[in-house]
Amino acid sequence: MKLRIGSLGALAVALWILPYGLGSYSIHVVNIAVIYALLAIGMGLAMGVSGQINLAQVAFFGVGAYTLAILTTHSGYGFWAAAVLALLATTATGLLVGIPALRMQSHYLGIVTLGLALGFINWITNASISGGADGISGIPLPTLPGIDLSSEYLYYYLELVVCALGLGFGLFVVRTSLGRRLRAMRDDSLAAGAMGAEIPLLRMTAFVLAGLYGGLAGVLYAGLIRYVAPETFSIANMFILLAMVIIGGRRSLVGCVVGAVGLTLIREWLSDFSTYAQLGYGVVVVLMVVFAPTGLAGIPSRALEFVRRRGGRAVNRAELRPFQPYEPVTALESSSLDEPLLEIRSVTKDFRGLRALDDVSLTVAAGEIRGIVGPNGSGKTTLFNVISGFYRASSGKVRFAGRDTTTTRPYTLSLLGLARTFQNLRLFRQLTVRENILVALDRTRTHTVWQYALWQPGVIRRERRLRRQAQKLLERFGLTDFADAAPGSLPYGIQRRIEIARAMATQPRLLLLDEPAAGLNGEEVQQLADIVRSIRDRGTTVVLIEHNMGLVMSLCERVTVLSSGGVIAEGTPAEVVAAPAVIEAYLGDSAMADVPLPGPGPNPDPGPNPGSDPDPTSAPASKEATR
């Protein structure tokens, strides 16, 4: 830490005295480089951090520069007033360009944003207000009391301060609640939604951030050059900017800055051989993508990893510690719910003629552990997807916690107290285990991002609180040794437990477990059974899909059997096993034949506990869902 502050200080001093060693042309180049650094930060926030392919960054840059130019030369605004309006304009542009991201992702988004950027270039080269191909000259000099900004040396300091603040703010965003959610969305938007992240708002936020940085760069550019023309905002420059971000490392804002500054300097240095330089960038981008996808910023950690693997002596003393049960909720308050916690009324789900669910009805009382079994392809996971809002039922109703949630989005359901795990593990792969938990713990709504602009201490305080809670939860689930590991590097059984811990971090009233025992060994299945019982005893109702019949028989009070999309039996495990319809559905499947009726636990059946009510204090209060 001391070393870090020391090297930061040294860097600051070096940047401060840099102009003293530079000629007047060199400082101009450096000034341009700093502007590109700001642009690259915006690009990194949208692409690297949030996973939104944004090829309109030069358009944001252009909107900022042109708005300032037009307001100062045509409308007679002062530089700073125009600058504020220009920032507002780029933020609004960010919102507009972000709208398509609500409907499409990945390459679609790339093509649409590129198309919109082309449209913008087309407009500025033709419109009379933007001066056409000649551009706008005569932008007034920005004034600061006591500082003569016509000197490029002094302008450098202005840029340096803005860029440092911009980078600092960017890093603050990335490392706290908002950035964590953006990264979670990048890694797996479905799982992030199921953890309560409002995906549509987050996508817009990513574009607004990109726009803001683009606008800032545009304002500084207009103030520096005092002339704007279309060629600065060309698609070729867009691709150079992309090269900067990829070469520097799209996931690291510092990497983006290094890439931007480095490439601008190299471009200037090679300006006599610009075509060869272009050839060079292209080749380097291709090589980077194939051999070092995390860019320059990712090379140190990759090298470290390589050395460690070569060393072979990975002293891995990390172990999965035992689960510490929750305090059982004994004082049961009189049930405030007159109706069951979850009620599914004749739900049907069609996929293009294939009926995955056919008139399924199901009620789960609060405090129950419900098992859902059935042969493969009987519609179990589809049912979970309908309950958790990933699919919309073709007909029928779903009611959860006393309200109709048939058409409710996953993030709203999460805020209402529904959590789930996934059959084939959907952890956020680029986040650490701790961050995975933190994403789910964070129950604030996206609109609290205003704090980032106006009241940062609030963000920090919330962050501290969340980190304390995360530590507690990691301890409870015995995951402290893996807190800072990447989930993908851990054994399968541990990943399963992380998923349950992450789901429990949302303080759910209803937990849906999709094949939680798949791939676990006997001992781990036993631990799972203990965990699920403890979760129920703390007041969370559990519904699980499982093929491990031993587990279902010992754990569940009631079992529902699905076959070909319909419910064929429901009752206690013993009743269900004896039902003729079930035996028929499973005929040829030996699973039911040798069911060990009493489960592996010493106390296999704690008995139904229909009176237990979810702890009302732990149930998240949620405001009306926003769409």
Place this chain on the structure above:
Amino acid sequence: MQETLQTLVGGLSLGAVYALVAMGFSLVYRTMGLVNFAHADIAMIGAYAASTFYLTSKLPFAVAMLVAIVVTGAIGLVIERVLRPLENKDFDLMLIGTIGFGIVLQAVAILIWGTTGRAVPSPVRAAPLDLFGVRVRTYDLLVMGVAALAVIGLAWFLARTKRGAAMQAVAMDHEAATAVGIDVGRSNALAFSIGAGLAALAGGLVGPMLYVDASLGGALGIKGFAAAMLGGFGSIPGAVVGGLAIGVLDSYAAGHFQGYSVLVTFLVFTVAIMIRPTGVFGERTVSRA
């Protein structure tokens, strides 16, 4: 009325070229899940190569075109080979990798052919036809005819040949395709070079219609991509419909909004694609939880 028809005819011939670009793009996307942003620049190289063999080497237009297709097919093979480690892994990285190749191809074009573009005379000297008062350039008819032949040829290849069927199998499930003994790498390489060849065909045909320079790819490519999206990603009939739609839209926008045609085209396109992200023939992909 006459004016509208005239715009329509102009749009259709350019649309046929966009359809060819979109088709190559769709073929590569559907077989390997790769969005090839270098596709447009391959088309640009194709346009330059065809014009060079036609004008400088004095080869007949059709022969020049064939040579250009072979050249770009080879470029396609190189790109596919370099990006193969990323196939079926990281979608976004592959996309960026192809953008890198696009930058390289543009630089190469400038190094070989310089920054000044060239105008290619039409290979068909016949006078324009007059159909019910609408003037149709004979070259436009040739372009539409060649495009139609290419569509039929590609459809026949995919449906009726063993290699085409293998390509379809790889598109559906590359692991299962490996399991039944299809060399996925080779199949993808073939798909990529056919895609590149189609790009060259589009580039070569568009040469006499537009001005050939290093930025030709930008203009041709984005509209080709837009066409592929509008028709439905990965769908061959979609590419044709989307290409013609973008061509006609473009031609109307140029007629009515003059300089702002690009802006109008992309605004309309963005709205259309927001209303129906899967395009006309696109399949709705269900993201499984």
